[in-house]
Amino acid sequence: MTTALRHRRRRRLAAVAVALAALSGLLVNVAVSASAAVPPTPSGWSLVWSDDFDGAANTPPSSANWIVDTGHSYPGGPANWGTGEIQNYTSSTSNLSLDGTGNLRITPQRSGSGEWTSARVETRRADFKPADGRILRIEGRIQMPNVTGDAALGYWPAFWALGAPYRGNYWNWPGIGEFDIMENVNGINAVWGVLHCGVNPGGPCQETTGLGANRACPGSTCQAAFHTYRFEWDRSVSPNQLRWYVDGQQFHSVSQSQFDAATWSNMTGHAGYFLLLNVAMGGAFPNALGGQTPTAATVPGRPMLVDYVAVWQSGSGTPPTNPPGGVDARSTIQAEQYQAQSGTIVETTTDTGGGQNVGAIANGDWLRFDGVNFGTEAARQFRARVASGAAAGVSGLVQVRLDSPTAAPIGDFALANTGGWQSWRTVPANISGVTGTHTVYLTFSSGQPADFVNVNWFTFSTS
Template sequence: MRLRSRVLPIALALTVTGVVAVTVSANAAVPSTPTGWTLAFSDDFTGANNTLPSGANWIIDTGTSYPGGPANWGTGEVQSFTNSTSNLKQDGAGNLVITPIKNGSSWTSARIETQRTNFTAPAGGILRIEGRIQMPNVTGAAAAGYWPAFWALGAPYRGNYWNWPGIGEFDIMENVNGINAVWGVLHCGVNPGGPCNETTGIGANRACPGTTCQAGFHTYRFEWDRSNESAQQLRWYVDGTLFHTVNQSQVGSYWGQMTSHAGYFILLNVSMGGAFPNALAGGATPTGSTVSGVPMKVDYVAVWTKGAGTPPSSPPPSSPPPGGNRDAYTAIQAESYNGNNGVVNSGTYISALRNGDWARFDGVNFGSTSPKDFVARVASGAAGGVSGLIEVRIDSATATPIGSFAVANTGGWTTWRDVPGNVAAVTGTHAVYLTFTSGQPSDFVNVDQFLFRH
């Protein structure tokens, strides 16, 4: 668990000592996609030595909190996250390396999260998030306070930072204090208490098979199974061995709260100190015996989906007019899209739009005369300095835009403004893409409707 304190039962021997020196397993490529599955995302961290991970895939968190969010990342951890290659780098051998470092009495480390926030199980299908990771190879007193983690947070947390645990949290791999164990935990509902017994969560742990969690790489996998929509299930694995399961019935009415939004984003980090390591150590961590500079190594992260259907965050769009054509010159409701990436369907508009998101509208008929411009009804409660472009593209989300306009804060997320933008010539019937581009990772706009004008 990453956002609040908790103590989970542990059925493990805790007496281990020293820094273990072993030969690390060779780098392995992202596994080939199994039959029946589709690869949704992967990063093999094959960049040159001493380079940061791909900015197209990852956001690097810095400091001791999100802007305006809970202090010390909500857990009481003591380090400050940086974007220095001393704390975060690719090693040139196919690994991402996150290294906590003590500087005098202070600690620095690193934390990254995916740009994408829409990892979700398709209707009637399965989401699989997997990483091959070696925990920091340190144990005993020297490991006091080490807190590596591989986890996922619900999309609405980004930009809000105060709606945990309702948005959901899947802790795929957690470990503290160099104990030979992996914890898998679900956080949900309300805090304190609720169906997930917050701040504890619904969790389980087990020792790593074969080599200890610290002495070698292990594969940590999480699955969200929607193959039975009325009896969904969450599952946690280490090296292919199931060790924790949560059924939909255990969560009750709160299940929809954590599964009906756009999806999840994935995080990797090594924290130092905080509620979880302190609780298992029986006192404050790190201590004077804690050693500096022992990294977590990540071989790959990959996401697969199995099955097909509209994601739960995207209610079925309304149908276009008979004949498959929409009139380009009549208002098109934004929530009636036929396809999307990263869009949250709020019922009467689309929301939480950020860099890389798009919505597709099929069968838009421009006739034989090109429009002179388009108008979109938009609203934004984005923070100062956060803005972006709404673009119109034809037949492909990566086609050159035929028109665009910039938008920033309009006074609130439902304070609507009709904003025009010029467009290039287009006739006939096409799929129209609204795409969203920004230099910041934050949500910057909601869209109610749009139309073109002669």
């Protein structure tokens, strides 16, 4: 699933679709258990994260694991999620819920007035990335919506990953990278695996199509049964490799050697990726293979079922979320390089050095930075590069917390208008002495609801 008017799949895919549809009629349906636990961690691997979607029927998925996207776009992002899809994403349990037997159910619905609704979720974690010398395995066991033919026109289920810098920016696709682990349209018996990168249009990933491959699901059709979809990012070999699998059978691969250094770095050099699950209706990809979709013949109410999603990393022990040693607390930590955030945006800055800053920050917003290494000598001061164009009487606190956004602040400073949203100053604050490696949260507190601060960077020091 892409995010900037992409997936205008070339008409050559139409011939593939016809062939695959014909093949699907020859496959034998095999009964597969509707629910299974996350598989045991293989020898030589460690579990990074998982969700097996256990819970009561008609309840939402875990809010600790998932963010529910709603509407027709991210705030300030491309309309219709950048793909031309027509549905309205909601948090309603009619569109998004556990089924009570260990599955997540994402169900497109159509109202009496003809409006389509569906659901889209993304992991709170945005740091899925293999450590140097290791392999990251992202896997989901999924049954696509069980609908085919004219009744399926417009269905677009997907299991995919986006580069962390997309959060809060929404206009830096495809440079930050996208891994489509499983995509399908129009009820065709096929799984597509696609890489998006570089620039749009064209570039090394041939956007907006991307570098992709597809195949029919082994045994039972993709729609009739659960299948396991897996993506591997291999940093244990040089050049690095990206690989796609269905039921353990590899059907697509991409090598680092296919790209220039800048393209590869932009796609892999950031904090990592977050994962997404959704069922769109209509848009560029299904329209490319089925004409304008959905149609009057398209039926609502056919869910995508997700049994589990899991992420493993090769090697034993707890995998790091940053390179060995973590991020040096005494370095200049760019605010836009967070691992997660709430309520903010990323924008171009005019501050010295250029680049980007985090903006639109108001009461209750926060930024998270993983693996910040303070070392053995206690840091006792925090400095941040900030600006404010807040109205008269609007001010707030910039706070530092460790390991939890609700932990007691170890230090803070107050800020009011500095002369404009790009009028920058460096503000210090004393903090309680900190050693070791921590997750650092910048949190923001104000007695008014209005935005009150932009942040460009921050750092820590011993004095």
